[in-house]
Amino acid sequence: MEYRQAKTGRLMIDILPDxxxxxxxxxxxxxxxxxxxxxxxxxxxxxxxxxCSKCIWSCPVEVIVFNKEGVLR
Amino acid sequence: MxxxxxxxxxxxxxxxxxxxxxxxxxxxxxxxxxxxxxxGYPVRCGEAISRAGVEEFIEPDERWIKAHITKFCxxxxxxxxxxxQFDARQEGYVLERRIFDYELAKTAAKAGAQILTRAYVNxxxxxxxxxxxxxxxxQGEQKELKAKIVIAADGVESRVxxxxxxxxxxxxxxxxxxxxITAANIPVNDDTxxxxxxxxxxxxxxxxxxPKGDNTANIGLGVSGATGKKKSAKAFLDEFMAKHYPxxxxxxxxxxGVPSSVTLxxxxxxxxxxxxxxxxxxxxLSGGGIASGMIGGSIAGKIAAEAIKTNKPGHLLTYDKxxxxxxxxxxxxxxxxxxxxxxxxDEKFNKIARSINKIPYEKRTxxxxxxxxxINQPSLLVDVAKVFVV
Numbered sequence: 334m335e336y337r338q339a340k341t342g343r344l345m346i347d348i349l350p351d352x353x354x355x356x357x358x359x360x361x362x363x364x365x366x367x368x369x370x371x372x373x374x375x376x377x378x379x380x381x382x383x384x385c386s387k388c389i390w391s392c393p394v395e396v397i398v399f400n401k402e403g404v405l406r
Numbered sequence: 407m408x409x410x411x412x413x414x415x416x417x418x419x420x421x422x423x424x425x426x427x428x429x430x431x432x433x434x435x436x437x438x439x440x441x442x443x444x445x446g447y448p449v450r451c452g453e454a455i456s457r458a459g460v461e462e463f464i465e466p467d468e469r470w471i472k473a474h475i476t477k478f479c480x481x482x483x484x485x486x487x488x489x490x491q492f493d494a495r496q497e498g499y500v501l502e503r504r505i506f507d508y509e510l511a512k513t514a515a516k517a518g519a520q521i522l523t524r525a526y527v528n529x530x531x532x533x534x535x536x537x538x539x540x541x542x543x544x545q546g547e548q549k550e551l552k553a554k555i556v557i558a559a560d561g562v563e564s565r566v567x568x569x570x571x572x573x574x575x576x577x578x579x580x581x582x583x584x585x586x587i588t589a590a591n592i593p594v595n596d597d598t599x600x601x602x603x604x605x606x607x608x609x610x611x612x613x614x615x616x617p618k619g620d621n622t623a624n625i626g627l628g629v630s631g632a633t634g635k636k637k638s639a640k641a642f643l644d645e646f647m648a649k650h651y652p653x654x655x656x657x658x659x660x661x662x663g664v665p666s667s668v669t670l671x672x673x674x675x676x677x678x679x680x681x682x683x684x685x686x687x688x689x690x691l692s693g694g695g696i697a698s699g700m701i702g703g704s705i706a707g708k709i710a711a712e713a714i715k716t717n718k719p720g721h722l723l724t725y726d727k728x729x730x731x732x733x734x735x736x737x738x739x740x741x742x743x744x745x746x747x748x749x750x751x752d753e754k755f756n757k758i759a760r761s762i763n764k765i766p767y768e769k770r771t772x773x774x775x776x777x778x779x780x781i782n783q784p785s786l787l788v789d790v791a792k793v794f795v796v
Contacts (some may be wrong), residue, residue, distance in 0.1 A: 356450055360563035362578040362631065370563060371543075372442050373527050391524035391631040393583035393639035393661040 421682025422559030447506030450662030459697025483604030576629030586626025
């Protein structure tokens with residue numbers, strides 16, 4: 334199994350694009366500028382993410398999830 | 407479209423449009439880049455604004471005014487209702503922003519600004535330390551565009567500023583994460599903004615019901631990241647709807663973030679200025695950002711054009727001071743009042759509501775409401791006196 338790598342090791346945060354409203358809260362609070370948000374496209378820039386969870390806490394619609402096992406490639 | 411512009415504005419919301427317009431009005435060349443396919447859509451906003459906030463920039467027009475507001479209704483946790491009537495100065499509107507933003511962008515166009523949608527800015531160009539343009543993606547192609555000054559109006563995300571080295575990321579506790587439903591068949595008064603307070607509906611924030619005419623309304627709330635850790639804005643909204651309007655047809659369901667803090671320490675740097683939500687120019691007490699964003703945009707646009715016309719790039723850096731003088735300092739006071747109020751217990755909210763209801767209806771002013779609310783916090787009363795005629 335191949336996992337996506339974060340800056341600090343294994344990436345544990347995942348954004349579920351199907352449920353996302355592309356509002357930008359997570360981008361605004363991300364200390365690492367690790368989230369790319371286009372018109373209707375969003376993804377984590379893995380190598381910048383530190384799994385700090387701030388994006389999860391500020392998501393108004395619960396589309397960002399934390400998975401201790403890591404995020405599969 | 408030219409190969410190079412005097413000014414590039416990133417983002418075509420109210421702040422960006424006013425920056426573009428006030429710069430273009432002085433005869434410099436301006437282009438405004440918008441990442442979405444439409445200016446003004448999707449709307450991520452409760453859409454309430456004061457009449458004065460509108461009139462400074464555009465003639466009120468019934469095409470984008472959905473409700474004329476003359477009353478506040480504050481609902482305490484125990485459902486005690488306090489109604490207060492505005493004086494003429496505080497009258498307000500609920501807007502149809504998908505039309506309003508469009509009209510604002512058209513005023514920028516009329517002043518001579520170029521506008522391009524579906525242009526996603528994803529980097530900056532530098533000449534030494536100075537910003538001198540943007541990298542952007544348009545119709546699948548990566549491009550570059552040079553400019554003497556970049557004005558970042560890229561909203562709550564505020565990434566453009568970070569790329570220029572400004573500290574724009576917001577503390578998660580200061581981010582009010584919001585969800586809002588625009589629903590039909592909501593029996594509310596068309597002249598009243600409703601605010602609900604309390605731990606159950608919207609801790610450290612408020613829940614709003616803003617009428618949009620024909621029994622439609624914007625119904626939503628914001629919660630800070632500290633609350634969001636335990637319960638999301640969506641969960642609060644779904645509960646409220648289930649309790650109050652379980653069968654209301656939903657016309658729109660939208661999420662959004664309101665940076666509820668003081669303005670950033672620095673909102674300009676060589677070759678770049680930040681406006682609107684990107685600069686955190688939101689009124690931290692009300693969460694209103696349309697009027698203050700337009701004011702920030704207009705100041706930045708004007709100063710940027712002057713810097714270009716006089717060939718004094720350093721002049722752009724006077725924008726920070728100009729903003730602080732006009733609204734920044736006031737927002738700092740609002741932020742202190744907010745911190746005083748949003749930490750109240752439900753019992754305290756109930757008590758305040760009952761005290762306010764003892765003030766004769768015709769004598770209730772916003773100033774009196776805050777004074778009553780903060781009667782046990784003398785240090786904050788001074789702040790209230792600073793911003794309201796009590």
